[in-house]
Amino acid sequence: MIYIKIYKIKFAILLFLILIANCSNDKYQINGDERYFNTNSVKKLISPYGMILPKINDEFNIPKIEFKGSIGKSLDIRPPILPISLLANSSIKNNGDTIILFFNNNNKNNNIWLDILKILNKKNIPILIKNNVFHFIETGLIEWKENNKSLIKSRHKIIVSFKDKMIFIKIINLCLYYNNLVVTDINRIQFYNVLLFNELNYGLYELYNSDTTKNSIQNVYSFIDIKN
Numbered sequence: 129m130i131y132i133k134i135y136k137i138k139f140a141i142l143l144f145l146i147l148i149a150n151c152s153n154d155k156y157q158i159n160g161d162e163r164y165f166n167t168n169s170v171k172k173l174i175s176p177y178g179m180i181l182p183k184i185n186d187e188f189n190i191p192k193i194e195f196k197g198s199i200g201k202s203l204d205i206r207p208p209i210l211p212i213s214l215l216a217n218s219s220i221k222n223n224g225d226t227i228i229l230f231f232n233n234n235n236k237n238n239n240i241w242l243d244i245l246k247i248l249n250k251k252n253i254p255i256l257i258k259n260n261v262f263h264f265i266e267t268g269l270i271e272w273k274e275n276n277k278s279l280i281k282s283r284h285k286i287i288v289s290f291k292d293k294m295i296f297i298k299i300i301n302l303c304l305y306y307n308n309l310v311v312t313d314i315n316r317i318q319f320y321n322v323l324l325f326n327e328l329n330y331g332l333y334e335l336y337n338s339d340t341t342k343n344s345i346q347n348v349y350s351f352i353d354i355k356n
Contacts, residue, residue, distance in 0.1 A: 162200045204316065211325045214333040225301040225317050227325045233295045240295060240332075241288050247331035248286075253324075256283070263288040266302065272320060281305045282320045286328070299325050 170190055175181050198204065211220050211227055218231035241263050248255060254268030264287040272280040283302040288295070301321045304311040311317065 165200065204319075206319075208315070209319060209322050209326070211322050212329060214329050222318070222322070224314050225321060227299045227321055229297045229325070229329070230294050233290055233293050238290075240297075243332060243335060244286065244288065244297075244328065247328060247335060251327060251331065269305075270324070272323065279307055280320060281308075282324075284321065284324055297328075299328070 169192065173181075211222050211229075213220055213229060218229060221228040221230075241260075244265075245258075248265070248267075253270055255265055256268045257264075257266035259265075264285060267284050267286070269281040269283055272282065282304045285298075285300040285302055287298040287300070289298070290296075299321060301317050304317050304320060306316075
């Protein structure tokens with residue numbers, strides 16, 4: 129009896145580890161190959177001469193379905209990501225191809241436009257158009273790596289505006305390409321728009337997160353203190 133109990137416990141632990149391993153894959157593409165795409169369709173049943181088949185029942189027909197969505201390794205199985213703000217007392221609006229971050233303007237953070245330019249330069253994000261008067265930028269093509277391959281490219285417009293004692297930072301997706309083909313899937317467009325948004329947000333925090341300037345910058349920008 130003791131041996132059987134120990135065996136059951138070992139089997140349960142092994143089964144648990146297998147399930148955990150299968151659920152821990154966060155890659156963009158599925159594992160394995162796509163040979164199953166070449167599987168032959170159901171062939172028409174040909175009965176031998178003289179054999180009488182039962183009557184056809186439509187209830188058991190296997191219909192042929194043409195799937196038009198992404199399949200196999202082209203299917204994006206990653207979970208969605210959320211825009212993260214490192215600014216206290218701020219709000220975010222995320223609507224399709226546009227993200228807006230807005231927070232209080234205390235008349236001390238007017239340099240945020242120059243800070244954004246520094247962050248883009250530091251992260252080697254190409255700038256195609258820059259307008260220092262109306263505070264907007266159009267980026268060049270930004271390359272994003274998927275499974276260590278540069279397949280995705282996107283362009284964005286970044287707008288900084290000041291209104292009613294508030295600062296607004298808006299990021300708009302201008303275009304998205306996968307293998308040089310235009311992507312119109314709003315979920316994928318939003319995914320890479322949020323990626324850029326989070327990069328910019330963290331860049332603002334990282335720019336001022338030093339021992340000498342941390343306290344003063346938090347008083348100006350009201351950054352939330354993140355502890356490792």
